[in-house]
Amino acid sequence: MRNAQEKDLLLTNLRLPDGGPPGRRILIREGRIAEILPAAAPDPAAPTMDLCGELVLPGLVDGHMHLDKTLFGLPWIPHAAEPFRMSRIENDQNMLPSLPLNTASRAGELLRRCVANGTAHVRSHVDITPAFGLSALEGVLEAKQAHAHAVTMQIVAFPQAGVVRAGGQKMLDLLDAAIRAGADLVGGIDPCEVDRDPKGQLDGIFDIAGRHGVGVDIHLHEPGEMGLFSLQEICLRAKALGMQERVTVSHGFCLGGVKESKQAAAAAMMAEAGVALATHGAGGSTLPPLMLLRRAGVRVFCGNDDIRDTWSPYGNADMLERAAVIGWREDIRHDDLLAELFAMASSGGAEVLGVADHGIAPGNPAHFFTIAAENVADAIGRHPLRGKVFHAGRLVASRGEWVA
């Protein structure tokens, strides 16, 4: 951790995303942006670092990931599950505990790749299941602490194997224990399709959230009308319990699989209930109408979801590449919409994650990265290698590699 005794740092030869005048410099002091100096201002007395004329962008936010499932750090392991979700859930319970690298080490491998790609903040779901107990959580908490100087983290206690079908009250007790052990939010999963008892699951997890005053983030893969039903049940509870702004639905594939009038009604319902949507771009599923949701007032943010893990062979932890894929699927082509897309992968996620003072402005924590791109649209479109990554003013990665 930095402290007040650490030297100031003056960053020179950089460009800012506002496209404003050249010659500005960033002065870092005590981990924060002390000042953005105009070209005419003299250099303060401080060590300098040349940013090679690259664009400086605020830290990216990976708002939906699974640190505990990654296979990074291990030789290639072929995908082993059958092609349906319940098989992947069951496969995890057998496979993850028997891997020759523990959760903390694998999560650390992935976190360092996130950081090297300019990610400053993550929300990771962590499996809490009867088979795992709190062991995956303990591993991710260890990785979180070891990388706290480089990335901030929210952890969702995620009942991957279900709640009602995985023990009911015993499972709820486990989720409660996870919150007490350091998880920041309570999770849920497909209350109809996985648990076949939507009331049982949702009452249970919202009760935990209420007792601990934490947020909720629910994986909702359910398609079509079934998914909309579950979404309604989630929104009703968010509103009734006064949890507006503290509930997220992840995926929400159902929103992409119903007709436009139902999409619009669901968007209005989510906006009124203050329920946010996390998207990874939907893969083989139906993509929610992201811009329609935003226009209705729903906070939409992005995450990579599975990154080289037991669920997916794909991924490199790059949120700019993820934004490009999402924008390409959502038909986002104009610069103003690309700026919105960038916000969905940065400030928009920061807002939902409760990260204060996100962005490149005096007084804010010095979480940002450099990239050889002309502007935000170009940075997303090509997503070239990141130059330098700073967290709390400290250089934590360079040219795509973690700085030890």
Added chain:
Amino acid sequence: MRNAQEKDLLLTNLRLPDGGPPGRRILIREGRIAEILPAAAPDPAAPTMDLCGELVLPGLVDGHMHLDKTLFGLPWIPHAAEPFRMSRIENDQNMLPSLPLNTASRAGELLRRCVANGTAHVRSHVDITPAFGLSALEGVLEAKQAHAHAVTMQIVAFPQAGVVRAGGQKMLDLLDAAIRAGADLVGGIDPCEVDRDPKGQLDGIFDIAGRHGVGVDIHLHEPGEMGLFSLQEICLRAKALGMQERVTVSHGFCLGGVKESKQAAAAAMMAEAGVALATHGAGGSTLPPLMLLRRAGVRVFCGNDDIRDTWSPYGNADMLERAAVIGWREDIRHDDLLAELFAMASSGGAEVLGVADHGIAPGNPAHFFTIAAENVADAIGRHPLRGKVFHAGRLVASRGEWVA
């Protein structure tokens, strides 16, 4: 161009995708793979190059792109068209001729990025329209010649502005002239939606193809039943004219928007007519059922389509990243399917493009690249920077940069 006098080259410290024994080396002679030497064989007398233990993979194939539309080489130009296809078509006619960099230069910029990403063969559509005449073709032909030592190219004479609606017989005469000027195939576009005269367009372009003995590649964006109707008309002509194996439908979004029984019927029809499908993963449109098509015997191959151009702000010319996006949308997770996916972006495309002797085997042209990946699945999943790229045995790119 290389000639017989050029020195042999021995590539050492490499891995081959068959996962076979280490210690093998590749001997290049006269631009071809002369020999793959087993570990026990002595080194032949030749200059050597150390490939740093990287995996050697055969040259990638970008089977659908638009070299003439790219904006690479220019400062960022915001997307200017309205959000529907006809606006993009009209925008091109105004915008492309007024750019401050000519077609050959822009196409060259993009081609070098393709090569730097390991692409050895491309099929580029080039706009032939009343406004452009053959000027875009001339520019792309110039770029093709200038880069012939690094990449092979097929050119489709593409009536982007339509055929019937863009002059009818005059437009057909222009397409005919394009073939005589050096284009390799005749193109088409949405015979219902753009031309509103499917018989007029298809009879016209198949007539040109027949007279010149060239193939056909038709952009088919049309959705649902309209697209299926056009697809039927294309397949009927391919069969009736004995053009099996020489006709491609690009995109074929309609195949993703109809029920499974119709998909299966269309796949059987395409297989029987020998009509191939080129896909870029469908963006905001409905993705054809790629594996169902393959299982039915349809040749499916991949292309990047728009890369930083007047139609799209996205793209970096990386066919491994493109394969990852397509595989992610198609729910491809297992190693055997990832190997098929790699073929769709390499040997499968080579077959449709008529590239002889594709692949890393003695006697074949030495078109391949190296990558710091464990195997093909890993190379797609993470798509890291390419190491070295060879074309006809010559080093043409290194660490993602074109070698002059």
